[in-house]
Amino acid sequence: MSSDDANSAAETEATETRTVAETLVACLEREGVEHVFGLPGEELEDLLFALRDSDVTFVPVRHEQGAAFMADVHGRLTGDAGVCLGTLGPGATNLLTGVADAQLDKAPLVALTGQGSLERVHKESHQMLNVPHVFEPVVKWNTTISDPQIVAESVRKAFKLAEAEKPGATHLEVPEDVAASETTVEPLPQRERVRLPDPDDRSVARAAVVLDEAKRPLVLAGNGTVRAEAANSLREFVEATGMPVVETYMGKSAISDEDEHSLLTLNSGDGATADAVARADAILAVGYDIAEHDPESWNPEKDKHVLHLDSEPAEVYEHYDPEVEIVADVERGLDALAEAAPDCAGDSDWYADAREAAISAATRRPDADDSFSVRGTVPHLRDAMADEDVLITDVGSHKMTLSKYFPTVEPNTFVVSNGLASMGIAVPGAVAADLAVPANVVAATGDGGFLMNGAELETARRLGCGFTVVLFCDDDYGLISEKQTDHRGESFGTYIDNPDFVKLGESFGLETYNPTDWNDLAAALDEAVPSDDLSLVVVDIPRDA
Known part of the structure; x- marks a missing residue:
């Protein structure tokens, strides 16, 4: 073969065309997706057959809400975005509850919905809703793949944003005529997730002073502690400082309840845990989202010294107004605090009775x-x-x-x-x-x-x-x-x-x-x-x- 023929063959291979549906599925493969949970629909035909011919398993479910919950829990347990699929109109609206659940529970999820052809979008027609507008309040980001050339960018952005701290839901709408059209676009490579910053020394030092001066400091472990895989660092922090830990419902398992520092969850222990929280004079909130538990219940008089360690600044809230905010990777923030504030638990006996009562109630x-x-x-x-x-x-x-x-x-x-x-x-x-x-x-x-x-x-x-x-x-x-x-x-x-x-x-x-x-x-x-x-x-x- 001559050099000209070889160049021509390379150009042909480089510009090989696929349908948008096939390219989208190739993007899912590049993202490491193993399962797509959903229901079939007429407008999804090209996408369904592209899934059939791929390494991704399509799981037909009995209701789109179930598909979204499956994607939601997959994201919670793995940290990788779960994927759910529904058709236009009722298929999309049936997904909505599970998508919103993932958004508020900070679970990475990518929702895919079909749509009629672009020539229908401007007018009233069968099952036609403005699905991106319906989804907008409950997702981090969503878009319509309205042009074959944007499919790879759209899929990569959907996964990047869904999985970025704090994770949540994203949504892609795929009109049926766009899905059937051809493109030469190639999937974008999956990149390492953005690294969160290290804690700044000044904030850590200020937090350490507050903890050291407290008589009854306590850790409130939230969803972000588990989500950020910071449980081991929390356990080491507790071992170093002697501070007790109470968890939100979504923070459960951040510390082992077999650990002598565990007070189980807020409001557990037949009141003993709540009493201990009421007595605490300083609260180190780690990975805590206000949507998990209203801070007014544990800081009703706004008299506690509150410290905030999370990947984002604290929400503005009258009963949650931290003196110090450490905005950083949660795991590295705990490690830095463990070094800066050793043995700051004050009198450890102050929570021993609450611990005993909480465990007694749980094991009765x-x-x-x-x-x-x-x-x-x-x-x-x-x-x-x-x-x-x-x-x-x-x-x-x-x-x-x-x-x-x-x-x-x-x-x-x-x-x-x-x-x-x-x-x-x-x-x-x-x-x-x-x-x-x-x-x-x-x-x-x-x-x-x-x-x-x-x-x-x-x-x-x-x-x-x-x-x-x-x-x-x-x-x-x-x-x-x-x-x-x-x-x-x-x-x-x-x-x-x-x-x-x-x-x-x-x-x-x-x-x-x-x-x-x-x-x-x-x-x-x-x-x-x-x-x-x-x-x-x-x-x-x-x-x-």
Whole structure:
């Protein structure tokens, strides 16, 4: 072959054309995406067949909300953006709740939606909504791939922003005519994530002085501690300083509850933890987002010395007005503080009683003749789960109990929706968790949340997943009943009826248990949780338990 022929062949190879759909999927491959969770749609045809011919597995689900929750939990557990897919109109709006959940819980997620042809966008037509405008309030960034030449840049930007601290959701809309058009654009390389700055020495020194002068300093560990993989640094900081730690619900597992410095979570321990927080005169908030827990509840008089360590400056809030803000990589910030403020815990005995009471409350076992309750289930569930197993809790009264009293040991082993606090996350979340981590997975849910996305058990069975669903059934939207009763002495609009959950579980092909006493429950959990089978444990709880 002559040199001219070789150059011509190289040029032909360099300008090889693909459809935009094929290029987008090649970009997903470049980003390391293994699964796309979603529902098919007419406007997605080119994208679906491009996925079929790729190394990315498309997982058809039963509802787009389930797809978004799967992507959400994947992002929470791995730090890599989960990907969900829906068509235009109702497909896109069905994704919205799970996308918003990821945004408020700081989970990296990329949502993809189809759209009609560009020639339809300017006028009213079937299923046509301005989806980017609908998504705009609940994502970090979104755009329409309106030109074949921008597909690679758009995908790279969506992943970069979704995964950048603080992570969240992004969205790409793909019109069907653009998806079918051709381009020579190549995927952009995946780059190392932006490195957050080291803490500045002056802020660290000022924080160390505040901690050293405090009589009863305490660490408040939030979502960002776990998300930033700073749990080990927190544990070393606590060992160096002797300071106790209380966690937000999303910060659970930042410190092992077996550590003598752990006071479990805010409002746990039958009031003992809240009392300790009330007594603390200085609070070091690490990776704390106000959306997790209102600071007015733990700083009502605005009299505590508050220090802020996070990747972004603190939100402006009357009850959260830090004296010092260390804006840096959370892990390196903790390491710097550990060196600057050793042994600053004051009298360590000030929280010992609270620690003892909190652990006693969390490990208290029910009496043999006690009715079933979520609280009584906690020690049996903890016994059945290994330290590295992952518990995903849905939203409801059971979430509050598990968040307060379920002890955790290893980082990132407790998943809860707490920013948006959306019901229906547990079952689809368990599907994603089972695909993402080697440990056993348990989904804890109430009957209300279960029936919102319980159909994803079919998805789980089709994928060969093996996890356990613990279903607390009290025929009630219990958390709302509790709040109404507290306010008015009665409840209204909260009672519900349910199907036979045992038969429902069996119809999905699950190993199903319906224990009748505490020994039966313990045996069911001990058998189901370590098993590779998909299982359902139905725990019937009296409505007022």
